[in-house]
Amino acid sequence: MFWLIGMHKKAEKVLHGASLKGDENAAWNLSTLLMQDGRLGAAAEVLADGVAGAVPGAALRLASILSELPERGAEAEGWYKKAIKEGDMEALNDYGCYLSSADRIDEARQILKRAIDIGDKFAAGNLARLEFDEGNFAKATSWFLKASAQGDMSGLALLARAEVKVGKSVAARQHLAEARLADAPGVNLAHAEILIAEDENNPEEILGAFDKAAEKGEEGASFVRARWLADCGKVNEAILAYEMAATEGEKNAHMNVALLYEKVGDASEAEIHFRAGVKAGDEECAVNFAIFLAADGRLEDLGEFVGTRQFESFSLTTREEIVAILNSLRRVE
Structure with missing residues (x-):
């Protein structure tokens, strides 16, 4: 095992030296090695240092790597566009998937339709x-x-x-x-x-x-199961299934389990899940959280929520709906 690690390090050193001398193939292979090692930032730097403009497919690979690094999303988008401009046949589909994952749905539709038009078989x-x-x-x-x-x-x-x-x-x-x-x-x-x-x-x-x-491990299984259990009136089982779905990354599960906790009279657990859903970026959950706070007469807490950075990240429609709830509560108070 140790000799394999040693060979890995030696290969990295050799490839790094060759890439510094302008060997584009060495830089490409070095980026592959770094990606396999989970060192995405380092792989991106290697590709960005000249390879992405010279080796076919490198711009798209760089975009893909950067899209996995949340703080470098703007750079990823720039490289996707460069790959598209260079005529990389896979770039439109991959860019459309990137936009979809970023919840930029209308843009994603347009790009994926363009990919379909040029014959991408996955778009x-x-x-x-x-x-x-x-x-x-x-x-x-x-x-x-x-x-x-x-x-x-x-x-x-x-x-x-x-x-x-x-x-x-x-x-x-x-x-x-x-x-x-x-x-x-x-x-x-x-x-x-x-x-x-x-x-x-x-x-x-x-x-x-x-x-x-x-x-x-089928995606969405816990969420769909929870919804069916709730429809059957099995609230406690549904809560457990929604909580499982939430741990699996289903952001909408937080709102649904919060509403069920509210239904059974557990306001503290409901609030925990409302806040988790808001943090996950679920705008429908944010509106329901505002309704939850307003129903409890918590004007100050609702006002604080409206002042958060998270609130500012929501769409205009969602912000207006929450502000309307806040103003309605102020009139009552």
Whole structure:
């Protein structure tokens, strides 16, 4: 093991020396080595020192690295645009995904559509995922169908879930079967949602599907399970599932569990989750937190919330809605 570490360090030293002498291939390989080592900042510096303008694909790689470093998002965007200008065929799709992850939804749509127009085989699937996450299930269905027709089968389970949402259960069953054959991710969660939609009073089978989804680590499984449990009136179980979803990074879970805690009369736990949701950037949670504070007559706390940097980061629509709640409370006081 130690000799491997020694070889790794030696390779890094040799590549670093060669890159300093202008060897672009050495710099590229050095950046690869640093990325594998988790040293993203160092890899970015190597690429930025001349390689990104000279080696095909380097500008996009640099953009991808910088996008993983929150404090360097503006730089990442600049390199994405440079890669697009250089004609990198993958750049539009990757830039669209970056914009989507930054919640710049309208811009992401435009860029992903441009990627589709030039024939990127993954862009239709990524646009479908964007529309799915935005709750536009009919549009998501159309884009997933286009993606699968182009050979991208990774979204078949999400396609089945989208079809459930628009009442196409027969098509959903068909695409779930195709998803299983293609070993696409998310098949157990899709199965659970189909069972729920068919409403045949089979909670054990539904729970079994959710359990399998959890075992496979399928994204969104805890959140969807919690929502179903809440709809079934199983509040305590739903709270536990939403809390699990929150630990898995589902920012909307905080608001939902806060509302359930409020429903059972636990205001302190509700506030903890409202604040966590706000911190995670959930603007709907922020509005509900303002309603929560106003309902308790906490004018001073609501005023302090409006004065925070977090509040200033919200969209104009959200800020206006919260200020209206604050002004309404002031009139009452």
